[in-house]
Amino acid sequence: MMIKCSYIFPLLLAFAAFTVRSQAQRVYLDDALHPVEQGKATFYAEVVGTDSGRVQAKVMDLKGVLKAIGDFKEADLQTPDGYFTYYYPNGTVESQGNYVLGGKDGLWLRYNSSGQPLAEKVYDNSRLDDLVFTQAQQMPSCPGGQRALVKQVQDQVGKLKGHATALFIVEKDGTLSDIKVIGAADQERSDQVVALLGKSPAWTSGLQYGQPVRVQMRVPLK
Numbered sequence: 001m002m003i004k005c006s007y008i009f010p011l012l013l014a015f016a017a018f019t020v021r022s023q024a025q026r027v028y029l030d031d032a033l034h035p036v037e038q039g040k041a042t043f044y045a046e047v048v049g050t051d052s053g054r055v056q057a058k059v060m061d062l063k064g065v066l067k068a069i070g071d072f073k074e075a076d077l078q079t080p081d082g083y084f085t086y087y088y089p090n091g092t093v094e095s096q097g098n099y100v101l102g103g104k105d106g107l108w109l110r111y112n113s114s115g116q117p118l119a120e121k122v123y124d125n126s127r128l129d130d131l132v133f134t135q136a137q138q139m140p141s142c143p144g145g146q147r148a149l150v151k152q153v154q155d156q157v158g159k160l161k162g163h164a165t166a167l168f169i170v171e172k173d174g175t176l177s178d179i180k181v182i183g184a185a186d187q188e189r190s191d192q193v194v195a196l197l198g199k200s201p202a203w204t205s206g207l208q209y210g211q212p213v214r215v216q217m218r219v220p221l222k
Helices: 005-024 146-156 187-198
Strands: 027-029 043-051 054-061 066-072 080-087 093-100 103-110 121-123 162-170 176-184 206-208 211-220
Touching (some): 043 066, 146 211, 176 187
Antiparallel strands (some): 027 043, 080 093, 103 121, 162 176, 162 211, 206 211
8 A cells, every 4th residue: 555645755755753852861871871062972871760759760771771770869860869670781689778969878789690699889978978069060259250259359459469260169158168369479468368368258059960069169369
């Protein structure tokens, strides 16, 4: 039976639209399941459902072989957060355990490719609580921006000689700590800058996987 061209063309359009939509729903990931550009990816993930407020997704290698099924915090699959099962290429379970805000945490069960249990592994995600980042996915920001901050310093303290740079940590609540000035020729003015920054209004904290983190900042004072 011959199919009329008038039927074929709409079918081709529908198939093309489905293909584009499917590709758009993919999130590309590196070995640690962190989002990356497609060209740097080891895996990609696609949403398969929801469970207890989390988004369930399957993780495939770039050849389309299932690598894992697990929970993510957000619909755009930015943060692994919940129970995960990893698989060998032959389909047997490789490991099972929990992610907490992007990192493996607690007891993970492990198996060989024949399904026999291996030694369990325990991860401690709490040690990251006090980690200080120098680069976060979303860097801290100050009220009015850094230019306004530098202008305030120059207006109230004056211009510092040398290659003066303010160095400090933006805490999770936006307050500044461990404030110091390096590279300045005038210690008295450096101390005044430290005192001024200590009274600074709270910054918007840095974020890693959607959670506030401590971030060290370097702000040139010129």
